[in-house]
Amino acid sequence: xxxxxxxxxxxxxxxxxxxxxxxxxxxxxxxxxxxxxxxxxxxxxxxxxxxxxxxxxxxxxxxxxxxxxxxxxxxxxxxxxxxxxxxxxxxxxxxxxxxxxxxxxxxxxxxxxxxxxxxxxxxxxxxxxxxxxxxxxxxxxxxxxxxxxxxxxxxxxxxxxxxxxxxxxxxxxxxxxxxxxxxxxxxxxxxxxxxxxxxxxxxxxxxxxxxxxxxxxxxxxxxxxxxxxxxxxxxxxxxxxxxxxxxxxxxxxxxxxxxxxxxxxxxxxxxx
DNA sequence: AGTGCGACCCGAACGC
DNA sequence: TGCGTTCGGGTCGCAC
Numbered sequence: 001x002x003x004x005x006x007x008x009x010x011x012x013x014x015x016x017x018x019x020x021x022x023x024x025x026x027x028x029x030x031x032x033x034x035x036x037x038x039x040x041x042x043x044x045x046x047x048x049x050x051x052x053x054x055x056x057x058x059x060x061x062x063x064x065x066x067x068x069x070x071x072x073x074x075x076x077x078x079x080x081x082x083x084x085x086x087x088x089x090x091x092x093x094x095x096x097x098x099x100x101x102x103x104x105x106x107x108x109x110x111x112x113x114x115x116x117x118x119x120x121x122x123x124x125x126x127x128x129x130x131x132x133x134x135x136x137x138x139x140x141x142x143x144x145x146x147x148x149x150x151x152x153x154x155x156x157x158x159x160x161x162x163x164x165x166x167x168x169x170x171x172x173x174x175x176x177x178x179x180x181x182x183x184x185x186x187x188x189x190x191x192x193x194x195x196x197x198x199x200x201x202x203x204x205x206x207x208x209x210x211x212x213x214x215x216x217x218x219x220x221x222x223x224x225x226x227x228x229x230x231x232x233x234x235x236x237x238x239x240x241x242x243x244x245x246x247x248x249x250x251x252x253x254x255x256x257x258x259x260x261x262x263x264x265x266x267x268x269x270x271x272x
Numbered sequence: 273a274g275t276g277c278g279a280c281c282c283g284a285a286c287g288c
Numbered sequence: 289t290g291c292g293t294t295c296g297g298g299t300c301g302c303a304c
Binding site: 074076109111152153 | 273280
Binding site: 058072073074075076112114128162171261262263 | 297
């Protein structure tokens, strides 16, 4: 399940591989994945080239001449680079073939990922991009900002951390890890958090996301980056997917509960 | 406006 | 063994 660190890893990896290569052909095998007009999608991309790859939250933004290709990997989306002669696999849904005979293949077992081609001038007006909250590293991500946003939320803080309009890019793994590092019980209502707790979330978010990006993300389930680089952050996980294992700080058993339908892991002693 | 929930998917895990 | 059922998870859209 790619979150911000995984998306950043994919971005950095792909940037070394696909920029400024002419796109010879686009093959769409699962049309529902494309949110924009299908004919435009093919005609605009063919003959075009990727000039840069940016990121906003969990969205990857491929820059083309005059357009951006927005992609969201959701849970299982992956990009692979392959020789175009290799046979297509079952879950390779969108294939971009470059004129050096390599493919950029979008692979997604669950078919949850989406792609959207937009004109450059429309980027900031695109709903998905417009509503993204502060990036984990932004200087605008402050305790004051969080306190104000949280004050309107009676939901558990765990649920609120997943709200992309507040902090952009956190998913289930890092939400669990941030709350452990900040020593906050995931069930606590967001509106009840103190200034100090908001500050702890800012610091924990900075620290964890920086570390996760440095380590190439976290490999959970099927996630691998485009070059097959394995994320190493899983070795650093303190609570996520560690149900019944001892807390690395106090030895108490890590608990797994559902909050808002999402698996939540925490230490009942460290996060009272 | 905030909240809750089904829909989108399909492989893995589980039940019988 | 083999079949059917349940579950998960990010985001959107809709109902309240």
